[in-house]
Amino acid sequence: MAEKRQHRRFKKRYTVRFGTTDLSMSGVTGDISKGGAFILTRDVIPLDTRVHLQVQLDSTNFVLFEGIVQRHRKVPPELRQVDPGGFGVRFLYPGEVVADIVNKDTTTFEMHYTTVDQLRAAYERELRMGGAFISTDKPLRIQDKVLLSLCLDFAGATVEQEATVVHITLPQGTTRAGVSVMFTDKKALEASLKPHLELESLPEK
Incomplete structure (x- = not known):
């Protein structure tokens, strides 16, 4: 994200x-x-x-x-x-601080979704294919393991998944620096997200 x-x-x-x-x-x-x-x-x-x-x-x-x-x-x-x-x-975020303490040797990221519609858009764009793009300047290498916390703020829930760096994007012009990752267990990710994807969208205020 x-x-x-x-x-x-x-x-x-x-x-x-x-x-x-x-x-x-x-x-x-x-x-x-x-x-x-x-x-x-x-x-x-x-x-x-x-x-x-x-x-x-x-x-x-x-x-x-x-x-x-x-x-x-x-x-x-x-x-x-x-x-x-x-x-x-x-x-x-508190979760990032705790993750750094517990997983000292693993780079961690939090991806926040404030509405179910935002999660659905991210799911259709990339998560359903088993991967995600993370905008970051952290020095990572291909095959590095990272830990992603998908924070479903609208539901007060967090889904944690390990992933592997498969591509590195360098900053150029309007292109953001970042990494593309693939989740270690795509089926587990889908199972964890499915109940939240089925929630009704809240009307805009």
């Missing part, structure tokens, strides 16, 4: 402390959503780096996140007094 902006972003400024092993660096949020934030700071962390963040909501309350740095915005030195630049970060 493409990693597009699926969440509404809010122009909220919160003080943020962050780092890879501690919280020694600081900045403020330029915008924030349920899925991530853009951090205004002169302390830029490399792309694809896992980072700890503490977002200070007010004088006494804060929230801790783990995330992955996904983009940079570099500013010329002469403009940094008015615009420090910064980086965009995607917040990690």
Whole structure:
């Protein structure tokens, strides 16, 4: 599933402390959503780096996140007094954090479906053929094993399946970087998804 902006972003400024092993660096949020934030700071962390963040909501309350740095915005030195630049970060879902703990040697991904219609579209496009495309910059190789968590948010359920990398797509023009994978047990995947695919679509509000 493409990693597009699926969440509404809010122009909220919160003080943020962050780092890879501690919280020694600081900045403020330029915008924030349920899925991530853009951090205004002169302390830029490399792309694809896992980072700890503490977002200070007010004088006494804060929230801790783990995330992955996904983009940079570099500013010329002469403009940094008015615009420090910064980086965009995607917040990690709890399942990704736990999967990394349990499966230290296995790369894990979460694919979220917020409606049954979204799941059906993905099923007709790729899942029914036993595979999926994952938009990612992670360094993977052909035949690498990965673990996919298909998060059926509309049903409060998760289907986990192991898969094998069969093709790597490099970024070029409008083409996103990513990998194509084939599921290890296609029949098990179909059996797990079938009850959810048969759910009635909810009317749009």
